[in-house]
Amino acid sequence: MTEVTTSVWATGQRPSRVQRRGRYVPESMRHPGKMLPSIAAKVIATYTGPGELVVDPMCGIGTTLVEAAHLGRHAAGVEFEERWARLAVANLGHARAQGAAGFGRVVAGDSRHIARLLPDLVGRAALVLTSPPYGAATHGHIRSTRDTGEPGVRKWNQRYSHDRANLAHQQLPHLLEGFGRILAGCVQLLRPGGVAAITVRPYRVRGELVDLPGHVHQLAEEAGLVFVDRIVCLLCGLGDDRLLNRASFFQLHEARKAWARGVPIHAVAHEDLLVFSVPQRSVGSRKLKDLQREPKGSSGDISDPLARVPGEDTGWSS
Template sequence: MAEVTTSVWATGQRPSRVQRKGRYVPESMRHPGKMLPAIAAQAIEIYTEPGELVVDPMCGIGTTLVEATHLGRHAAGVEYEEKWARLAVANLGHARQQGATGFGRVMAGDSRHIARLLPDLVGRAALVLTSPPYGAATHGHIRSTRDTGEPGVRKWNQRYSADRDNLAHQQLPHLLEGFGRILAGCVELLRPGGVVAITVRPYRVRGELVDLPGHVHRLAEEAGLVFADRIVCLLCGLGDGHLLNRASFFQLHEARKAWARGLPIHAVAHEDLLVLRRPQTPPAPEPHAALTTVRELQ
């Protein structure tokens, strides 16, 4: 078995909003759980060659697809929520206007049936790059008392969806079951030796740490993938001998409250990128469940 390594990527040198400015349509900032463009770009550069195919089964506003097409790769994405899928289409169009040479396509549908949604791509993808949701809502955008001078915290753009069937609304066991089905379908899209790269980090529920990277690692191996690498993708910046904190208001707020209770927890400053490969001779795929209705967006 090949040696497993751990690397560190300095992907947080510029804040997320700076990485996106001008490269994505402004409406993209409404999505509450966007992948960091620098992570997507570096993974695509390392694990693919120009002209190869990159797939994101939970593509959101299309970060994976945009970065792939800017790097001369071709890309396909599936997104459950049509409003985000349409933003992904807009971002791909924006990328073409900026000179991106790759081609991208987006389909609105349920990625738990991804091999049926994209039958023409079975066995063709060099890389699947994606991330699971962390719940129905995230921190989104906030203005605190310090910003407004008024009591309390105002939040907006913090919800993925109002659709209760969206995986983002599911409790952990159902979320993992659904994400496992997505990974199994993605294995069918991969060419032999192709790579699955998943950005994921732990999160807290009522103060308890959920080891989502560990759960996802298990699901990927159950889908027939072989673990190859773990990348530490920094969300903080590296300054002159020190770290530049980019933790959110709520991360810092939760950490301070825990310290006040005597629990020395820290704000997360990185994403794990779990890298796995499809074996050259994978096991036969399981039969598919019934196909849901899909809409391909132009």
């Protein structure tokens, strides 16, 4: 039986904007649903070795790809929205200019067909790292009365999709069906023993909590993946004697309103990282300690897996 463990990673010691400063092109801040770079880097360092392949089927501005390149891994990403895909390419180029050793490629397309979009990578990925969408709009950037001295709240960069075909616009049943298809396609890209890591958190709709992590867990197992770990990735910082709040204005606002109604909800301070593996046909399921990267030179290492993919290292295709 596979051993399941739970860990806590202190990934929120620095705010997101500080983690990105100088490492990503400034326009990256326009995307309202970015993965925290420290989470991506920790996952990649834990579950892959130098020269191996990392795939993100919903790569946004390319956080997974950039962190992989800086760690000497190679990366491929698919992004539905062309404007974000172009930013992912720009961020990969920026990483290469800063000396990142890894190569990357971005494809603009629908990742529900990812095995067709990346046919030459089938069976070659060591890691799939991604996150599902939480809706067509997020809190984005805001300025409240406290900041401006003027009544009301100003919001910008809160919407990352206007295309109704984007999964972010779908109601929960259709979102889950689409994400399940993405995971099934990713299983085809992963090599035996490869790892799928998904960052996800619950969210509220009209005050009701939606257990998105639970739904994603079920989808992954239906796609043929084996659950091996749940890791708590902190979004808050750890101070000497207290937590350092990183919650958004609207998270705190909604929590305060709920407390006023007598409902003691709290602002989200972590991401769930759900870790799965592709079963090894020859040896069966492996324990978590065996999934953590063996020394370079072990069987299954891939040297520059993108070298045979048409296009340049930060190539764009659609």
